Amino acid sequence: MNLVMLGFVAAAAVIYGFTYATNPKYVTAALSSAVRQLFHPQHGFAYIIVSAFLISSLLVLVLPKEQIAAWLGKESGLRGIVLGTALGALTPGGPFLSFPILVSFWKAGASIGTVIAYLSAWSLFGIHRVLVWELPFFGPKFVLMRIALSLAVPVVLGIAGQWLLGAVKPT
Secondary structure, three states, rough: HHHHHHHHHHHHHHHHHHHHHHHHHHHHHHHHHHHHHHHOOOOHHHHHHHHHHHHHHHHOOOOOOOHHHHHHHHHHHHHHHHHHHHHHHHHHOOHHHHHHHHHHHHHHHOOOOHHHHHHHHHHHHHHHHHHHHHHHHEEEEEEEHHHHHHOHHHHHHHHHHHHHOOOOOOO
């Protein structure tokens, strides 16, 4: 267990322990709410998390490492970083889905530069975020201008990451 995970578990235990000591009804209500959020039939996070990890675990095994290395690896150079940018922008959903998939690419041979470009593009241009949130709120002119102004960011970050962290390997 890493320190961040340990910190979250300790914080939850302390908060729930203090709350239980002062008003046990709140603990029961909070646990019930958490279970409902995790296992709600239409938007339960547990199903998304488990499915994402099942998919990413399988991807690590079935993705041909030679193909991933050729298309997204260090030797693919700028082409791999640009492809990582495109894949990141086109990956729908939140971190529960995109992070495990991205880690499976990295473990299959994608370079650190490609991983950084993918993650940066997913953060900046995620299709789900643009279509569902930005367009309705800001309109197409604003969205196109924002994307045009930030289009080079994932590529630049990918190149910089490859240069600075090129020797970093997945754990």
